[in-house]
Amino acid sequence: MEINAQIALTVFMGVLLVAVAAWLTRIEDWRSYSSTAGGVVSQGERSEYIEQEKPAGLIRWLTTVDHKDIGILYGIYGLTAFAVGGLMVVLMRVELATPSTTLVGPALYNSLMTSHGITMLFLFGTPIIAAFSNYLIPLIIGADDMAFPRINAIAFWLLPPSALMIWAGFFAGPLGLGFEAPQTAWTLYTPLSTGSAGGSLDPAGGAGIDLMLLGLHLSGVAATMGAINFIATIFTQRDENVTWANLDIFSWTILTQSGLILFAFPLLGSALLMLLADRNFGTSFFLADGGNLLWQHLFWFFGHPEVYILVLPMMGIVSYVLPRFAGRKLFGFKFVVYSTLAIGVLSFGVWAHHMFATGMDPRLRASFMAVSMAIAIPSAVKTFNWITTLWNGRIRLTTPMLFCIGFVSNFIIGGVTGVFLASIPVDLVLHDTYYVVGHFHYIVMGAIAFAGFAGIYYWFPLVTGRMYQATLGKAHFWLSFIGTNITFFAMILLGYGGMPRRYATYLPQFTSLNVIATVGAMILFVGQIIFVWNLVNSWYAGKRVESGDPWDLKRDGVHTVEWQWFDRKIETAITDGGEEEQNAVTDGGEPIDKSENN
Amino acid sequence: MATKIFDKDTILDLTVNFVPLGILAVFIGIFVFADPWGFDLRASLPMYLIMFSMVISLGILTYISGKAIAGDEKKAEVYSQGQAFLDGAEPIDPHGHGENSEETDEHESKTDPENEEH
Ligand code: HEM
Ligand SMILES: [Cu+2]
Numbered sequence: 122m123e124i125n126a127q128i129a130l131t132v133f134m135g136v137l138l139v140a141v142a143a144w145l146t147r148i149e150d151w152r153s154y155s156s157t158a159g160g161v162v163s164q165g166e167r168s169e170y171i172e173q174e175k176p177a178g179l180i181r182w183l184t185t186v187d188h189k190d191i192g193i194l195y196g197i198y199g200l201t202a203f204a205v206g207g208l209m210v211v212l213m214r215v216e217l218a219t220p221s222t223t224l225v226g227p228a229l230y231n232s233l234m235t236s237h238g239i240t241m242l243f244l245f246g247t248p249i250i251a252a253f254s255n256y257l258i259p260l261i262i263g264a265d266d267m268a269f270p271r272i273n274a275i276a277f278w279l280l281p282p283s284a285l286m287i288w289a290g291f292f293a294g295p296l297g298l299g300f301e302a303p304q305t306a307w308t309l310y311t312p313l314s315t316g317s318a319g320g321s322l323d324p325a326g327g328a329g330i331d332l333m334l335l336g337l338h339l340s341g342v343a344a345t346m347g348a349i350n351f352i353a354t355i356f357t358q359r360d361e362n363v364t365w366a367n368l369d370i371f372s373w374t375i376l377t378q379s380g381l382i383l384f385a386f387p388l389l390g391s392a393l394l395m396l397l398a399d400r401n402f403g404t405s406f407f408l409a410d411g412g413n414l415l416w417q418h419l420f421w422f423f424g425h426p427e428v429y430i431l432v433l434p435m436m437g438i439v440s441y442v443l444p445r446f447a448g449r450k451l452f453g454f455k456f457v458v459y460s461t462l463a464i465g466v467l468s469f470g471v472w473a474h475h476m477f478a479t480g481m482d483p484r485l486r487a488s489f490m491a492v493s494m495a496i497a498i499p500s501a502v503k504t505f506n507w508i509t510t511l512w513n514g515r516i517r518l519t520t521p522m523l524f525c526i527g528f529v530s531n532f533i534i535g536g537v538t539g540v541f542l543a544s545i546p547v548d549l550v551l552h553d554t555y556y557v558v559g560h561f562h563y564i565v566m567g568a569i570a571f572a573g574f575a576g577i578y579y580w581f582p583l584v585t586g587r588m589y590q591a592t593l594g595k596a597h598f599w600l601s602f603i604g605t606n607i608t609f610f611a612m613i614l615l616g617y618g619g620m621p622r623r624y625a626t627y628l629p630q631f632t633s634l635n636v637i638a639t640v641g642a643m644i645l646f647v648g649q650i651i652f653v654w655n656l657v658n659s660w661y662a663g664k665r666v667e668s669g670d671p672w673d674l675k676r677d678g679v680h681t682v683e684w685q686w687f688d689r690k691i692e693t694a695i696t697d698g699g700e701e702e703q704n705a706v707t708d709g710g711e712p713i714d715k716s717e718n719n
Numbered sequence: 720m721a722t723k724i725f726d727k728d729t730i731l732d733l734t735v736n737f738v739p740l741g742i743l744a745v746f747i748g749i750f751v752f753a754d755p756w757g758f759d760l761r762a763s764l765p766m767y768l769i770m771f772s773m774v775i776s777l778g779i780l781t782y783i784s785g786k787a788i789a790g791d792e793k794k795a796e797v798y799s800q801g802q803a804f805l806d807g808a809e810p811i812d813p814h815g816h817g818e819n820s821e822e823t824d825e826h827e828s829k830t831d832p833e834n835e836e837h
Binding site: 370466498 | 732733735739740746750763765767769770772776777780784785787790791792800801802804806809811
């Protein structure tokens with residue numbers, strides 16, 4: 122068994138290395154990337170150089186260095202991971218409909234839980250943000266492409282192997298390779314993750330853990346490459362009119378996020394390698410006295426910034442999209458910019474609020490509480506700015522706008538529960554209960570995923586040239602909003618009741634709230650099926666967008682440059698102009714304008 | 720106009736980051752004066768280090784970004800986000816937010832008729 126696992130691992134890594142080496146040799150001229158990014162084209166006139174170079178068919182997608190194509194690839198990748206992670210959690214919630222084990226045993230439950238968390242954070246969250254930033258930032262800041270288009274492509278192509286390694290354990294079991302899916306939870310706490318008898322024999326997943334560590338490492342490398350690229354792009358490739366004073370809020374959040382990635386991910390990479398060495402090469406970073414606490418410090422020094430890596434760009438999307446449908450500028454634009462930067466800094470001083478219950482020195486603990494309280498302020502400032510933007514605005518409840526408002530609503534609950542957790546005495550009661558699960562899901566599902574949906578609907582016409590079905594979009598919103606609130610509010614109550622997290626079974630007194638949470642999850646699930654169907658169907662057969670301003674933004678003076686780019690694109694595509702004024706396919710724009718303004 | 724970057728308006732914009740700085744200062748004050756757990760270098764040093772490093776780095780980043788943003792405001796026209804090179808976009812008053820909502824409305828109505836013709 123052990124030999125099998127070792128062989129599988131070796132062969133897998135060997136094939137990977139050879140593939141990478143072979144591929145690298147095919148690129149002769151490393152410096153030629155500058156040719157695509159060199160010519161500074163002002164006033165948003167983008168050279169279509171890259172456009173003409175594209176081959177057809179599959180080869181195009183495998184070889185593309187165009188930021189828009191790479192953005193689409195990231196998007197498809199992220200949504201695929203979202204589906205995988207979502208199906209995993211559907212199984213788990215079905216299991217949790219009854220107190221005892223019925224469908225899924227404890228070992229499989231733990232594997233599903235581990236992979237669900239890692240998939241959603243690393244394979245859905247980070248890539249779906251990269252989808253928006255790759256596609257849009259060069260358009261919005263008036264750059265020709267990313268500063269390093271080829272690095273951009275490499276960063277994306279590291280992700281599919283990363284996913285395969287993270288999920289490898291699920292295939293290994295049925296194939297008889299002798300190792301299983303990891304059961305360590307996404308936090309990979311030692312000593313569980315070090316394995317009682319070295320790498321491949323431990324009960325928590327064997328070589329599956331090693332592969333997952335390598336996969337995570339690879340995804341970290343990808344994220345770091347992307348971050349460097351965005352920093353370089355935003356600093357050096359802006360149109361001359363885009364000064365720091367009028368850089369848009371989405372680019373600001375991506376810039377801050379990239380800074381966070383630059384400091385957080387390399388540290389995760391080092392910690393992962395130390396763990397790998399402990400498991401396989403006889404080192405004892407985490408085996409000596411204090412090793413377990415060391416792991417937690419290293420992990421959370423990365424882990425807390427990671428949650429802001431995910432939420433900041435999504436706040437950027439909401440700050441960018443929400444004003445479009447409120448018919449006015451974002452209220453207090455610069456407050457939002459400065460508080461984004463403040464969150465970026467402070468997120469590196471709060472990590473041990475995940476470790477209040479470890480028995481660390483009370484003085485040290487108190488300082489992390491202080492910084493955690495301070496970081497709540499910039500988040501609250503943003504929330505007030507969004508709400509004030511809505512105040513007296515000409516609100517149009519289109520699907521993206523509904524998701525933005527849902528984001529704000531869910532973020533308030535997620536944020537307030539977070540501030541309670543940041544208070545040491547409260548946390549000592551609620552730590553490791555379902556309250557924590559409720560807290561962070563209000564943010565990761567209720568806010569991060571919602572902002573992702575808002576962005577997908579808002580820019581769907583820009584990317585595909587077609588409009589989605591508005592009714593289905595709204596059904597998706599309401600099912601998601603109701604499902605999220607039922608599921609995760611029930612979890613908050615379960616946490617107050619004292620139900621611990623990360624178990625496949627529970628005491629009978631928690632049954633009714635668990636059933637409610639499962640029902641909520643099923644509502645969410647139905648919503649997401651509608652979403653996928655709407656997306657796929659509309660991409661192939663949706664109504665073509667004929668106007669360059671499908672959201673009717675010009676009317677309120679909130680038109681933006683990426684739609685101007687789109688307008689030019691369809692103008693060159695459509696030979697017979699003329700009928701562009703009808704705006705036939707605006708999602709609810711027209712009828713809602715005329716009727717109620719809620 | 721171009722003489723002073725950190726004028727009253729810019730300071731007002733930066734107040735948003737003074738609040739977390741203030742909260743940290745209050746906590747530091749409480750820990751210094753109430754001193755509930757006594758002083759022990761091994762624990763107290765990292766404790767103050769965490770808080771002071773946050774105060775200092777937030778202060779520095781706020782200063783640098785304030786300088787970059789306010790400096791560019793004075794050097795070039797300011798546009799609403801996403802409109803910097805939009806055809807026919809009108810520059811905005813960078814300090815037209817918040818304090819004076821009338822001003823904001825004025826800008827909106829000014830751009831409205833312009834857009835009708837499209
Ligand atoms: C208002 C600011 C926030 C504060 C003060 C806060 C506070 C906390 C605290 C103290 C915990 C630890 C609870 C425990 O394990 O006992 C926690 C857990 C968590 N928070 Fe937050 N939070 C905030 C915002 C966020 C945001 C924006 C995100 C996501 C983008 C997030 C994601 C998480 C996650 C994923 C966990 C659980 C990690 C785990 O143990 O698996 N939080 N939060
Ligand atoms: Cu945290």
